[in-house]
Amino acid sequence: MEEKVLKKKKIGWVGGGNMAYAMVSGILQVDPGLRKNLMVSDPNEDKRWTFEKDFNVQATQSNKAVIEHSDILILAVKPHKCGEVLNEIKALEKEELLVVSIAAGVSLEYLQEHLGPKGKIVRTMPNTPVLVQAGMTLITPNANVEPRELIEVRAIFESIGKVDEIEEKFLDAVAAISASGPAYVYMFIEALGDGGVLKGLPRKQSYEIAAQAVLGAAKMILETGKHPGDLKDMVCSPGGMTIEAVYALERNHFRASIIEAVEICTDKSKKLVEG
Numbered sequence: 001m002e003e004k005v006l007k008k009k010k011i012g013w014v015g016g017g018n019m020a021y022a023m024v025s026g027i028l029q030v031d032p033g034l035r036k037n038l039m040v041s042d043p044n045e046d047k048r049w050t051f052e053k054d055f056n057v058q059a060t061q062s063n064k065a066v067i068e069h070s071d072i073l074i075l076a077v078k079p080h081k082c083g084e085v086l087n088e089i090k091a092l093e094k095e096e097l098l099v100v101s102i103a104a105g106v107s108l109e110y111l112q113e114h115l116g117p118k119g120k121i122v123r124t125m126p127n128t129p130v131l132v133q134a135g136m137t138l139i140t141p142n143a144n145v146e147p148r149e150l151i152e153v154r155a156i157f158e159s160i161g162k163v164d165e166i167e168e169k170f171l172d173a174v175a176a177i178s179a180s181g182p183a184y185v186y187m188f189i190e191a192l193g194d195g196g197v198l199k200g201l202p203r204k205q206s207y208e209i210a211a212q213a214v215l216g217a218a219k220m221i222l223e224t225g226k227h228p229g230d231l232k233d234m235v236c237s238p239g240g241m242t243i244e245a246v247y248a249l250e251r252n253h254f255r256a257s258i259i260e261a262v263e264i265c266t267d268k269s270k271k272l273v274e275g
């Protein structure tokens, strides 16, 4: 299904930064031949060159060219730049264009205000692991999007990870967990690896061991459906070593610091569009 949609539709990105790069990279792992259907615009020459060099995907300075090329246009600029790009899209009066925003904190209301009442918009929140086809994308369409169009958008993101629909009011928190979350996890892996280095392990091997522990733990949650607390208890032998570590983490507010990070991040999301 994903491949069929990807083969049929012309997809463009306005903004050729980290997320566009990750999405294009993930999509081309499905089928490198899809590159003919993809196009990216960015004012930065180095960014454009990266798409041509790494993927042989056409990259242009002209947002207009990408908008004209696309059946599905992905808005991949920073939140405070969305307004100006939406004005460019509106000016081209391309009624059937399906606009997919990946911008954090930019509401459907804001997007609709700029695109006009007929604008077909899907607000999404993906994350950088789409680059390795292990992304998580939450999506909310506006009322103008037809079911078949939503299926098409889902298919794009399903080709590079998991997809689910969610009420728009949760998307800021989703961004704080799923889109920003990998940064916290990298910090955790780095720290776990440093712990190994402290104990004399070679650094590279220590990071690999730490990353595999995180990957395995995540798979345990997703594949057993067990509560994280139950899985933690399976590791903590009574009177054993793990519970000593858990106690040390609790003394240092490990869980509270992460919950607070999600709260601060969610609040910040709502201010991004102001720049």
Ligand SMILES: NC(=O)C1=CN([C@@H]2O[C@H](COP(=O)(O)OP(=O)(O)OC[C@H]3O[C@@H](n4cnc5c(N)ncnc54)[C@H](O)[C@@H]3O)[C@@H](O)[C@H]2O)C=CC1
Residues within 6 Å of the ligand: 014, 015, 016, 017, 018, 019, 020, 041, 042, 043, 044, 047, 063, 075, 076, 077, 078, 079, 081, 084, 085, 102, 103, 104, 125, 126, 127, 128, 179, 180
């Ligand atoms: N980085 C992440 O992990 C995630 C980012 N997002 C969202 O994705 C969007 C893009 O984020 P990144 O790729 O990280 O940012 P980025 O800064 O790497 O990329 C944005 C690109 O837009 C280009 N740009 C600036 N003005 C432009 C214009 N008028 N027309 C066309 N291109 C223009 C810039 O040159 C830059 O290359 C943001 O809205 C962000 O909130 C969403 C989920 C995860």
Ligand SMILES: O=C(O)[C@@H]1CCC=N1
Residues within 6 Å of the ligand: 104, 175, 179, 180
């Ligand atoms: O930090 C940011 O603003 C972007 C949006 C979510 C992840 N990265």
